[in-house]
Amino acid sequence: MARRARTWFPGAKYHLTSRGIRKQELFYDDDDRHEYLALLLETKDRYEFHLHTYCLMSNHIHLQLETSQTPPGHIIKHLHSKYAKYFNKKYEFSGHVFEKRYFHDLIDSPEHELDLSRYIHRNPLTAGIIDALENYRWSSYRSYILDEPNPLITKEQILSYFPEPKQKNYQKFLMQKEIFNSKETGFAYGLNSL
Numbered sequence: 001m002a003r004r005a006r007t008w009f010p011g012a013k014y015h016l017t018s019r020g021i022r023k024q025e026l027f028y029d030d031d032d033r034h035e036y037l038a039l040l041l042e043t044k045d046r047y048e049f050h051l052h053t054y055c056l057m058s059n060h061i062h063l064q065l066e067t068s069q070t071p072p073g074h075i076i077k078h079l080h081s082k083y084a085k086y087f088n089k090k091y092e093f094s095g096h097v098f099e100k101r102y103f104h105d106l107i108d109s110p111e112h113e114l115d116l117s118r119y120i121h122r123n124p125l126t127a128g129i130i131d132a133l134e135n136y137r138w139s140s141y142r143s144y145i146l147d148e149p150n151p152l153i154t155k156e157q158i159l160s161y162f163p164e165p166k167q168k169n170y171q172k173f174l175m176q177k178e179i180f181n182s183k184e185t186g187f188a189y190g191l192n193s194l
Contacts, residue, residue: 017102022099026087051064052064057127066154071103072104
């Protein structure tokens, strides 16, 4: 059976995620995480896209990505092929490193974009591997909140939805207990009350 074509157009925004084969670890140490991020930067330079948020977990990755002239499949294929070669060589493995095709979800509204940013940044906290988001080095959170330089990230789009002080209000949004449903709350997201 043929694979179903994925929706793409220049400027499309996506949640892209992929996990290790048989749910196994993708990153055994910090060097692996650094290599993935270096390859992500090299891929970004090659294909020109905006990365709004990301998070590397032990056995899966999350990317909130806005395309330019290249479909996300080409971007992920390049990135994950290079990482798989690195990983297999380093650990003397062979075969697949990533499970199946990557998952993608087309972002269709500002509400969706914000909920996704929140979900990705909170992933390590939700998984119970940290007790404070600023303690997790493998996501874009620290670039947003602590202004750590990060050539991977374009944070202006996400922060544009928040009133001044934008970073503080974004942080408050991330720390709210419930995830908002745009049909129930509308686009305001309670930002007027921040």
